[in-house]
Amino acid sequence: MIEQPVEQGIDITTQRQDGIVEVIMKGYIDAYTYTDVEKTFNRLVEEKVSKVILDMSKVKFLGAVGAGLLITLLTGIEENKGKVVILKPSSEVKEVLDLVGLSAVFPIANDNVTAWKSVLSA
Numbered sequence: 001m002i003e004q005p006v007e008q009g010i011d012i013t014t015q016r017q018d019g020i021v022e023v024i025m026k027g028y029i030d031a032y033t034y035t036d037v038e039k040t041f042n043r044l045v046e047e048k049v050s051k052v053i054l055d056m057s058k059v060k061f062l063g064a065v066g067a068g069l070l071i072t073l074l075t076g077i078e079e080n081k082g083k084v085v086i087l088k089p090s091s092e093v094k095e096v097l098d099l100v101g102l103s104a105v106f107p108i109a110n111d112n113v114t115a116w117k118s119v120l121s122a
Helices: 034-046 064-079 091-100 112-120
Strands: 010-017 020-029 051-062 083-087
Touching (some): 010 034, 020 034, 020 064, 020 112, 034 064, 051 064, 051 091, 051 112, 064 083, 064 091, 083 112
Parallel strands (some): 020 051, 051 083
């Protein structure tokens, strides 16, 4: 399968397995796409999801509004007595997480096994 790059947009897929929701994002999280991300995150909180893995390996840009959405998601999931783990952040995303101090707030996993173990420890 050949993957077409997402041009200045965001593609979001959610997968559910064993009480864990994996959110796979591809593209850009910025002022133009944040509403799609926000809707997805709000739905997870409203559904009382408590275990979330965010696959950010194919996110090419994370703007300030995206960082804010991550904090909002974390707050909501923690209110559900849960945990959010960031899986394989791209170098662009990792740089922003480090810059704004979120890499100290979110567990970051470099592989699926570590992400699952981390989210299950909630």
